[in-house]
Amino acid sequence: xxxxxxxxxxxxxxxxxxxxxxxxxxxxxxxxxxxxxxxxxxxxxxxxxxxxxxxxxxxxxxxxxxxxxxxxxxxxxxxxxxxxxxxxxxxxxxxxxxxxxxxxxxxxxxxxxxxxxxxxxxxxxxxxxxxxxxxxxxxxxxxxxxxxxxxxxxxxxxxxxxxxxxxxxxxxxxxxxxxxxxxxxxxxxxxxxxxxxxxxxxxxxxxxxxxxxxxxxxxxxxxxxxxxxxxxxxxxxxxxxxxxxxxxxxxxxxxxxxxxxx
Amino acid sequence: xxxxxxxxxxxxxxxxxxxxxxxxxxxxxxxxxxxxxxxxxxxxxxxxxxxxxxxxxxxxxxxxxxxxxxxxxxxxxxxxxxxxxxxxxxxxxxxxxxxxxxxxxxxxxxxxxxxxxxxxxxxxxxxxxxxxxxxxxxxxxxxxxxxxxxxxxxxxxxxxxxxxxxxxxxxxxxxxxxxxxxxxxxxxxxxxxxxxxxxxxxxxxxxxxxxxxxxxxxxxxxxxxxxxxxxxxxxxxxxxxxxxxxxxxxxxxxxxxxxxxxxxxxxxxxxxxxxxxxxxxxxxxxxxxxx
Numbered sequence: 001x002x003x004x005x006x007x008x009x010x011x012x013x014x015x016x017x018x019x020x021x022x023x024x025x026x027x028x029x030x031x032x033x034x035x036x037x038x039x040x041x042x043x044x045x046x047x048x049x050x051x052x053x054x055x056x057x058x059x060x061x062x063x064x065x066x067x068x069x070x071x072x073x074x075x076x077x078x079x080x081x082x083x084x085x086x087x088x089x090x091x092x093x094x095x096x097x098x099x100x101x102x103x104x105x106x107x108x109x110x111x112x113x114x115x116x117x118x119x120x121x122x123x124x125x126x127x128x129x130x131x132x133x134x135x136x137x138x139x140x141x142x143x144x145x146x147x148x149x150x151x152x153x154x155x156x157x158x159x160x161x162x163x164x165x166x167x168x169x170x171x172x173x174x175x176x177x178x179x180x181x182x183x184x185x186x187x188x189x190x191x192x193x194x195x196x197x198x199x200x201x202x203x204x205x206x207x208x209x210x211x212x213x214x215x216x217x218x219x220x221x222x223x224x225x226x227x228x229x230x231x232x233x234x235x236x237x238x239x240x241x242x243x244x245x246x247x248x249x250x251x252x253x254x255x256x257x258x259x260x261x262x
Numbered sequence: 263x264x265x266x267x268x269x270x271x272x273x274x275x276x277x278x279x280x281x282x283x284x285x286x287x288x289x290x291x292x293x294x295x296x297x298x299x300x301x302x303x304x305x306x307x308x309x310x311x312x313x314x315x316x317x318x319x320x321x322x323x324x325x326x327x328x329x330x331x332x333x334x335x336x337x338x339x340x341x342x343x344x345x346x347x348x349x350x351x352x353x354x355x356x357x358x359x360x361x362x363x364x365x366x367x368x369x370x371x372x373x374x375x376x377x378x379x380x381x382x383x384x385x386x387x388x389x390x391x392x393x394x395x396x397x398x399x400x401x402x403x404x405x406x407x408x409x410x411x412x413x414x415x416x417x418x419x420x421x422x423x424x425x426x427x428x429x430x431x432x433x434x435x436x437x438x439x440x441x442x443x444x445x446x447x448x449x450x451x452x453x454x455x456x457x458x459x460x461x462x463x464x465x466x467x468x469x470x471x472x473x474x475x476x477x478x479x480x481x482x483x484x485x486x487x488x489x490x491x492x493x494x495x496x497x498x499x500x501x502x503x504x505x506x507x508x509x510x511x512x513x514x515x516x517x518x519x520x521x522x523x524x525x526x527x528x529x530x531x532x533x534x535x536x537x538x539x540x541x542x543x544x545x546x547x548x549x550x551x552x553x
Contacts, residue, residue: 067438069362095441105436108455117450118440167436174440 015040015178015208016061020075023056025068030056033075034234036227038178043200043209045223045240047216047256052229054212058180061210062097063090080177095122098171098207102183104163106155107170111138111147114155114166118174133173140203141169142195161192168196172203179209185218197222216257220244228253302527309524319486324518328525333490334403334498335532338478339471341407341494342414347464349411350418357419358426359448378416382476385413389481404494406482413477414467421463425456458547465540469533475502501529 016038023031031053038044046054063084065071077084079093087093095118107114115134116124124130134151138144143165147158155166164184171179181200185193200209200222213219219226219240226240228250236243236253243257266274313327320326361367389409399405429452437447483500485507491498508514508522 062439064435064439067435091441091443093441094439097439099436099439101432101436103432105432107433107436107451109451117437117442121440121442121446121450170436170440 013040014038014078015080016210017078018075019077021057021060021077022074023053023060023065024072024074025056026070029232031060031229032232034229035075036234036237038208038210039225040208041204041206042224043204043211043222045219045226046210046212046229047214047219047226048229049214049256051231053232054229055182057229058099058182058210058212061178061180062094062099063087066090095174096177098174098176098179100164100167100171100179100181100184102186104160104167104187106158106163106166108154108156110152111155111158111166112151115169115173118170137169137172138166140172140199141165142199143169160187161189164188165192165196165199168199176207179203179207180212181209182212183214185213185215193218216243216259228256230256299530302523302530305520306523306525306527309520310527314524315528318488322486324515324521328501328504328528330487330490331499331501331504331525332528334483335472335501337403337491337494337498338407338410338483338500339468341403342410342471343464343468345408346411346415346418346467350415351422351460353415354419354422354426355448358423359444359452374416374419377412378420380413382413382474385409386477386480388412389477394481400495401480401484401497402482402495403491403498404482406478406498406500407494409477409481410471410474413474414471417467417470418463421466422456422460425459425463426452428459429455458543462540462543462547465536465543469536469540472536473502473529473533475500475506479503479506501525501532505529 014037018037019035021031021034022029034053034057046057048054059065059068059071060073061077061079061084063073065073073085079087079096084093107117109117112134115137116130119130119133124133135144135148138147143162146162147166155163158166164187168184184196188196197218200211203209211219211223220243223240225237226243227237228235228243228248230252236248236250238248238253242248243253246254248254315327315332316329317327318329319331357367357370361370386409389405389412393399393405393408394401397405399408433451433455434447437451438444442450478500482497483503484497485499485503487497487499505522505525508525514521
């Protein structure tokens with residue numbers, strides 16, 4: 001018997017509702033009892049030092065546990081009102097969730113094929129349709145002008161920053177509802193980082209974004225709300241600005257944001 | 263301050279000694295290869311001719327050419343490839359891309375390693391028991407090729423699995439994250455990037471298959487046959503067995519003593535040519551490495 005009072009009511013605009021999420025790799029607990037909601041069309045930031053469970057959180061959201069031996073997930077994650085543990089067709093779930101990794105993964109295909117891969121997987125065959133999708137996604141990822149003359153060359157030979165934007169274009173080609181960004185700016189120069197950040201601000205009109213970052217200032221620039229993860233736990237969730245004007249409750253949050261540890 | 267002490271000098275002498283010793287060992291290693299090649303070229307070279315390659319043996323194999331043996335080896339290798347490549351590649355894809363790390367997979371891996379260690383004469387006896395007698399293929403190209411296929415399966419499996427695993431895991435994860443199934447990921451990203459490595463393994467298998475004698479001598483290859491095989495049900499001559507027969511069983515007259523060297527030269531030439539193709543593949547592969 002579950003005590004109804006202890007389950008927070010899911011807000012109507014919640015895109016993702018997470019309750020008591022625990023992630024383990026074998027015996028190692030990577031994330032413990034995290035409960036939070038991610039609202040439609042917001043950028044939800046997650047900050048915290050290394051090994052605080054940020055990436056594990058993202059991996060749990062698109063059920064990567066099915067591909068990872070030893071990874072086990074407890075608790076519930078509702079995606080658009082569906083408990084993702086009851087979704088049988090995980091491929092459909094993952095198609096709606098775009099992921100961008102810390103190190104850009106340009107697949108060893110041409111730039112065009114990198115972006116056309118996901119549409120092709122969902123059955124888009126006509127060249128003209130693919131052309132439209134590829135151009136639109138590359139434009140939205142602020143990469144089109146740099147690569148429009150060499151769409152046939154290899155995506156994996158682009159520079160790091162270009163590859164990361166290619167990865168974003170590829171994620172967008174899935175037409176996702178939710179975009180998970182895992183420390184996307186680690187391998188990207190500051191100028192490109194700012195360009196991608198501008199792209200993200202635009203994108204949030206259409207998709208919900210979860211932004212894991214270890215740059216506190218990046219969270220401040222982009223995130224509407226931010227969660228602070230520390231040692232596998234979610235310490236605090238608040239409006240991002242609250243972390244900087246001292247309105248957060250836990251002293252550890254302030255310490256982290258002000259760089260006193262981490 | 264920097265003057266050499268007795269200890270320094272001792273160390274330096276040891277160092278030189280060790281280096282010379284290791285170099286000598288390395289040189290010893292290539293001596294047999296050089297001797298074999300020189301012998302074959304000196305004694306077998308003059309035998310080679312268009313006629314030698316493309317005519318039948320005559321006078322109880324003391325004259326004439328090696329055409330039936332050459333064609334027989336082509337038959338044996340082709341049929342063996344048709345059997346072992348699909349099987350080996352499929353098994354490798356399963357082991358590398360689908361199977362988890364459990365006792366079942368470990369048992370299969372152990373079996374593959376052991377299969378690679380079984381002596382070829384034991385494979386021959388297995389071939390007689392399984393293909394010639396049990397499946398009633400008789401002594402035929404089919405039975406001999408299947409025996410060769412079983413023997414070289416580990417080569418195909420290991421080469422394929424290694425080239426599959428050389429494809430970075432990040433590529434797979436990126437694909438899975440897009441909602442691709444395992445098979446879509448394999449077909450669109452993993453296989454296109456490992457196909458050259460797989461082909462290299464297949465070519466290595468060809469060169470090994472072409473040279474084996476024991477597995478075919480009881481299962482389908484014969485010492486002399488006056489016509490070319492017309493199908494997989496026929497028996498056939500083969501280069502390796504031809505060489506064996508010439509070298510051991512025929513009392514060769516004076517004028518024919520160099521013939522076996524010619525056969526050996528052709529056989530080793532075939533194998534080296536395949537290996538060269540395989541090395542060329544690797545170089546070409548490295549040149550267009552995509553990540």
